[in-house]
Each structure stands twice: as C-alpha cells, then as structure tokens.
Amino acid sequence: MxxxxxxxxxxxxxxxxxxxxxxxxxxxxxxxxxxxxxxxxxxxxxxxxxxxxxxxFSKFGKFWGEVNFSRKLFNSMQVSILVSLIAVTLSFLTAYAIGIGKVKGRNWILGFFMVAFTIPQEALIYPLYSVSKMFNLYDSLWSIIIIFGVMSTGFGTYLLSSVMSTFPDELLEAARVDGASPWRILRSIVLPLLRPTLFVLATMFFIFTWNEFLIPLVMLPSNDHQTVTLSMAITTGQYTSDPTARAAAALIGFMPSVIFFLIFQRTLMRGITLGAVK
Amino acid sequence: MTSKLNETKQFYWYAIPGVTAFLALVGGSFFYNIYLSFNDWQGIGTPTWIGLTNYKELVHDHTFWLSFLHAVEFIFAMSIIPTALGLLIASLIYDFIAKHFGNAVSTFLRISLYVPQIIALPVVGILWAWMLSPNVGVINTILKNIGLDRFALNWLGQGGTAMFSLSVMMIWIQIGYTIVIFISGMSRLDPYLDEAAQLDGATWFQRFRIITIPQLYPEISVVGLTTTVAALKVFGPVYVMTNGGPGDATQVPAFFSYFHFFSTLRVGYGAAIATVLALILTVLAISLLRLQRKVELSR
Incomplete structure (x- = not known):
C-alpha cells in the first residue's frame, strides 16, 4: 500500500x-x-x-427585429457552410496530391501556401473589390463565399498534407500492388480514414468564416446581405445612448458563437492543437 | 518503375483545382495590389503610373511610422505577454489542478479562459467599448465603488489610455489560445524527467523553467509566430472601438491602409501601405521559422 x-x-x-x-x-x-x-x-x-x-426580454426582440437578425443568421449560416464545403474539398484534393501522391515540387506548393498565410487581407482587398465589381459579384454573398472558400485552402492544405504524410505506407503500398488507381485509393482508403479530421477542419473553417470582418465589410454594403459579425459591428453604433440595448446587441452577437463552441468544443480543441503540431 | 512514375503524374490532377484557384485569387490580387502601389488612382478611371512616389511619401508620413509603433505594442499585448502568462498558467493547471482536483475542474478553467477566443473580434470590441464607456461603463463603476474615482477615466476617448485599454482587451482575448496549445503540448511530454527532478528535490518553479519550457519549444514557436502575425494584422477592434483615434492614438497599419482605400480614396497609397505590411509579415514569418529550425537543430 x-x-x-x-x-x-x-x-x-x-x-x-x-x-x-x-x-x-x-x-x-x-x-x-x-x-x-x-x-x-x-x-x-x-x-x-x-x-x-x-x-x-423586450430589448432582445426589439434589436432582433430592427436589424432583421434572422436574415443575418441565415446569411452567415449559408456563407459559412458553403465556405467549409468548398475549402475542405479543395484542401483535401490538394493535400492528397502532396501528402499521398508526393508529387514533385510539393515543398514549393506548401511553401507558397505558408507564405500566403502571412499576407494580410488589406493587401488583397482592393483588387478583390474591383474585380468583384467587374464580375458583378459585388454585394453578393457569392463574392465572399468564393473568396473565403479559396483563401482557406492554404491553411487546409498545409494541415491536411502534414496529417496525410504520416499515413501508414503499408496500406497504400498494398492497394497499389492490387492495382488500385489514385481515385480508388482516395475513395476507399484515404477518405474514410480521414473523415474525422475533415470534420474538424470543416468546423474550424465554419467558425473562422463566421468571424470574418474586413472582407464582408467591403464586399457587402447592403443591409440584406450582411453577415452577423458585420451587422453587429456597424449597427451597434446607433445604440450608444441606450446602454442596456447595447448589452443586448452584444449578447445577441456572441450567442451563436458560444452555442457553436459548446456544441463543437471537443472537435474545435482537437483542431486548434492539430494546427500547432507540425 | 514506369508505372509508378505515371502514377505520380496522375496525382498532379488533384492539386490543380486548389492551386489554380489559390494562385488566381490570392496571387493575382497580391500582384495587382503591388501594381496599384506604383500608381495614383481614385478607384475609377485609369490608374496613372507614378513609380515610387507613394513609397517616398510613406517614408515621411508620421502616421505610417506611428501605426507600426502601435503594431509593435500589440505584439507585446497579443504575443509576448500571453505566451509568458499562458505558459505559467498552463503549467499550473497541468501540474496542480488536473493532478489534485481532477479533469472537471481543469476543463472548467480551460474553457472559461478560452471563451474570449470564440467570439468574433468586432463583437468583442463592442462589448469592451461598452464596458469602458466613461459614465455608465462597468469598469468605471467598479473603480468608483472602491473609491478609485481618479482612475475612472475616459479610457477610449483619451490618447493616453486608448492604446492601453485595447492592449488589456487583447491580453484577455489571447490568453486562452496560448493556454490550450501549451496544455496539449504538455500532455505529450514524458513525465519521467519531471518526476526524477522532483525526487531530487527541485522546486516546482525550477522544474517549470528547466524542464517544461525547453521541451515546449515547438509549441512556443508556433504560438509566437501565429500571435505575432495576428498582432500585425489587427483591424476589427480598432474599426469598431476607436477608428484609429483619438487623433492617431490607436492607428494601426491595417486600418491605415483601409482608411486610404475607402475614405481618402488614395488607392495607390493604401496599396503601398498594405504592400509594406505584407512584406514585413512575410520576412518576419520566414525569419521566425528559420530561427525555430536553428533552435531545433542545436538541441
């Protein structure tokens, strides 16, 4: 004892x-x-x-109605879900070529994505703004769906290829000996095994996109197209005279994030720490 | 052998959609922005090529230098202080709380400290601006209640305290991130070293300094890099809380370039600021990564 x-x-x-x-x-x-x-x-x-x-409870309802919060929630959900789908798909395919396919020049591709991660959005915003006007995407949710869908690919590829590069070789070798094509390997081996990681990544993209501010601020001027984060930042200025209404506005603004966090807490924590391990 | 080569080539197809889209959108925009920085442009009509004029003006622009000085202050508030405090708190949670009081308590602490991380920065800014408001704000109310009336200031409305207030908020935001990363790092460490040192009579702080910190270098460098990059990119809180003011007291590079893009409509000048910021970030990131590799090799 x-x-x-x-x-x-x-x-x-x-x-x-x-x-x-x-x-x-x-x-x-x-x-x-x-x-x-x-x-x-x-x-x-x-x-x-x-x-x-x-x-x-009245301030809640009042603010909700005045900023048409249901609409903003719907916009944010739509944008965040589509961005996650696009970004996870693109990152998965690119990382597959790098981590499993071990294509030549993979370090260059990864290095390029890494450098791009440090570029501030301010160095991209004006070109994105003027080009989206040219393509008639200005003031449309699609503009930010496309932009974030593609921009998130950098981080996603980086993360997924480092996960895939630790993939057990024997499994892949066995499949190759059996004559499995790359597409077949992707569908029947890599995708099923990586599904939990892809889910973690999708959750992270969802929340990152939800919290984005600068690009929605520039791209979505009209009230009906704003996201939750954007509308919080620009409408609460009107409530300076009424402190309790401002508190209600802030509460409504962060409630969705807190709810997502409570639902996805474990998944998210895994993702954050996954990103920190090289 | 040839079949394997062919196979490797087949894999290129998978990289094409992602790489092309990224090159076009991020690469294209980045180079277009650099091109704009050599031009005089109001956003409509044709840009006029003026060479390095924007950059020459930047060198003499007092606000531009000031904005970078504030960015350095944010490196303290968002990177250096949260990393140091995060290491200490993570280690306390890991060594004392989880060990003696169980996982439930340690999870509660971790989640409470992490909560500020999940809220969008502009929303956090609104919340703090509300707490800091001079007359009815909760911070001044508390100060008055405990008899510190002279410290009940107009925090965001005065040049002397605006940066300080933003920095305190940033520490509140950032600490959860560093703690979560460091705790997960600690769980990968071998407890043997720590136990051996404990048997030899090393105090907790000695073990923390000599055993835990050196083993956490990989995590420390990742946290240091990501938070430094984030500090140089600050935009949302400044936009909603101070607009860079009062005067230029909280001006930061990101907001300064936004201001020229969309308020003064000096697109070329804004583009030059953004280009300099991008350059600094890239050089900084590459040198931090280099440094990290050097430290790893030397051990």
Whole structure:
C-alpha cells in the first residue's frame, strides 16, 4: 500500500487563484448578460452592476427585429457552410496530391501556401473589390463565399498534407500492388480514414468564416446581405445612448458563437492543437 | 518503375483545382495590389503610373511610422505577454489542478479562459467599448465603488489610455489560445524527467523553467509566430472601438491602409501601405521559422 500523498496548501492556493482568474475572464459575458435583461429604469436607478429584479426580454426582440437578425443568421449560416464545403474539398484534393501522391515540387506548393498565410487581407482587398465589381459579384454573398472558400485552402492544405504524410505506407503500398488507381485509393482508403479530421477542419473553417470582418465589410454594403459579425459591428453604433440595448446587441452577437463552441468544443480543441503540431 | 512514375503524374490532377484557384485569387490580387502601389488612382478611371512616389511619401508620413509603433505594442499585448502568462498558467493547471482536483475542474478553467477566443473580434470590441464607456461603463463603476474615482477615466476617448485599454482587451482575448496549445503540448511530454527532478528535490518553479519550457519549444514557436502575425494584422477592434483615434492614438497599419482605400480614396497609397505590411509579415514569418529550425537543430 502506498500512503496517499499529502496535498499540502499550495495546490489550494493555486486553485483559488485560477478560479478567481476564470471568474474575471467570464465577467464581461456575465455583465452583458444581466444588463441585456435589465429594464432601463432599473439600470438608471441601480447601475450596471446590480442584478435585475424584473427580467425584461423586450430589448432582445426589439434589436432582433430592427436589424432583421434572422436574415443575418441565415446569411452567415449559408456563407459559412458553403465556405467549409468548398475549402475542405479543395484542401483535401490538394493535400492528397502532396501528402499521398508526393508529387514533385510539393515543398514549393506548401511553401507558397505558408507564405500566403502571412499576407494580410488589406493587401488583397482592393483588387478583390474591383474585380468583384467587374464580375458583378459585388454585394453578393457569392463574392465572399468564393473568396473565403479559396483563401482557406492554404491553411487546409498545409494541415491536411502534414496529417496525410504520416499515413501508414503499408496500406497504400498494398492497394497499389492490387492495382488500385489514385481515385480508388482516395475513395476507399484515404477518405474514410480521414473523415474525422475533415470534420474538424470543416468546423474550424465554419467558425473562422463566421468571424470574418474586413472582407464582408467591403464586399457587402447592403443591409440584406450582411453577415452577423458585420451587422453587429456597424449597427451597434446607433445604440450608444441606450446602454442596456447595447448589452443586448452584444449578447445577441456572441450567442451563436458560444452555442457553436459548446456544441463543437471537443472537435474545435482537437483542431486548434492539430494546427500547432507540425 | 514506369508505372509508378505515371502514377505520380496522375496525382498532379488533384492539386490543380486548389492551386489554380489559390494562385488566381490570392496571387493575382497580391500582384495587382503591388501594381496599384506604383500608381495614383481614385478607384475609377485609369490608374496613372507614378513609380515610387507613394513609397517616398510613406517614408515621411508620421502616421505610417506611428501605426507600426502601435503594431509593435500589440505584439507585446497579443504575443509576448500571453505566451509568458499562458505558459505559467498552463503549467499550473497541468501540474496542480488536473493532478489534485481532477479533469472537471481543469476543463472548467480551460474553457472559461478560452471563451474570449470564440467570439468574433468586432463583437468583442463592442462589448469592451461598452464596458469602458466613461459614465455608465462597468469598469468605471467598479473603480468608483472602491473609491478609485481618479482612475475612472475616459479610457477610449483619451490618447493616453486608448492604446492601453485595447492592449488589456487583447491580453484577455489571447490568453486562452496560448493556454490550450501549451496544455496539449504538455500532455505529450514524458513525465519521467519531471518526476526524477522532483525526487531530487527541485522546486516546482525550477522544474517549470528547466524542464517544461525547453521541451515546449515547438509549441512556443508556433504560438509566437501565429500571435505575432495576428498582432500585425489587427483591424476589427480598432474599426469598431476607436477608428484609429483619438487623433492617431490607436492607428494601426491595417486600418491605415483601409482608411486610404475607402475614405481618402488614395488607392495607390493604401496599396503601398498594405504592400509594406505584407512584406514585413512575410520576412518576419520566414525569419521566425528559420530561427525555430536553428533552435531545433542545436538541441
């Protein structure tokens, strides 16, 4: 029998310290939450810190209706889903050529994608803006679907080819000996085995696209085409006079992200750490 | 042998859609932007070639240099401080919390600290602008409640505190990312070294400094690179919170180029700023990757 090790005082101090820190970190969300349900007269009387006595749900609905939030949600969903599909497909195919096919010049292709990852969107935005006008894609959701679908391919290819390059050789060799074509190998070996990773990648693209700001800001001027993130950033300025309405606006703005995160928490964490391991 | 060669060639087809689309969209735009930076253009009509004039003007543009100074300040707030704090906190969670209090507590801590990461930056900006507002904002309310009335400032409205306020927000945002990466890195380390050192009577901080940190170099360099790149690209929070102001107090390169593209309509000048930024980012990324390889080889 090994005696149970004494814990001592230090771990408890660490625990208390970290819990206080976590509460400080969550505090902005809490304060936005209680104020978005606080009636305006309570806010004036009791201030921003007080817990609401009566719960007022009207600001929520008012803001929702005024910015036509359902429309924005639908736009964002549409854009993010299509971008994930396009980007995962393109990245998967390119990474297949690099990681499994080991085509010549693969390091050049990867290096090019890596460098492109550092290019700021500002160095692309004006050309994208003027070309999209030429193709009549300006102020259309398709403009940003195409742009993000293709732009995300850089990161996706980089990530997937490093995953694919660790693929067991014996499996591929056996398939080749049996005379399987590249397409056949892709469909019956690589795709089924990589499905979980592709799902992780799709989730990441979905959230990245959801949070994009600069390119939607430039490309989608009309109200009906705006995404959630974009409309939050440009409409809340109108609510400066009413602090509780502003809290409600911020809450509505980050609610979808929090919900996605809670649903996909595990998947997302896997993705983030996958990206960090070379 | 020949069949294998043919096979390798067949694989090229799979790379064509992705590479072509990426080259056309990203490569094409990038070079078109460089071309624009040598021109004088209002966005309509034909651009006029003016050679290096835009760049010569940039060198003397006080705001341009100031914007890069602010970018360097953001490297502190978004990369250096979060990396250092993230290492410390990740290690505390890993060594003390997970070990003595179980996974549930450590997951709660990780998720709470990670939450700011999942919210879109402009939305975070709105939330903080609201918290920082001078009269009814929660931060000043707290300061007044604890008797620190003199520190209840107009945080975003004054040149002296605007950058500081944005930096504090950035630390709040970034720390979750570094913690998550470092904790996952720690789980790949061999506990043997740490246990041996513990038996030899090394304190926690000694083990943290001498054993944990050196083994986490790969993660540290990835985090350092991605957060530095992000710091130089800051746009959304500045757009929604300060518009680069007051004056130029929070001007950053990305916002400065956007401003010239779409407000002053000096497209060529905006393009020159964006080109310089892109160049700096690329050089920085390549040298950080080089450095990382050097460190890896030397060990």
């Amino acid at each position: 090994i005696a149970k090790k004494k814990i001592g005082l230090t771990p408890y101090l660490v625990l208390i310290g970290l819990i206080i820190m976590a509460l400080v970190w969550l505090f902005p969300l809490y304060i936005a939450f209680i104020n978005s349900f606080k009636p305006e007269d309570e806010f004036t009387k009791n201030g921003v810190l007080a817990f609401p006595h009566h719960w007022d």
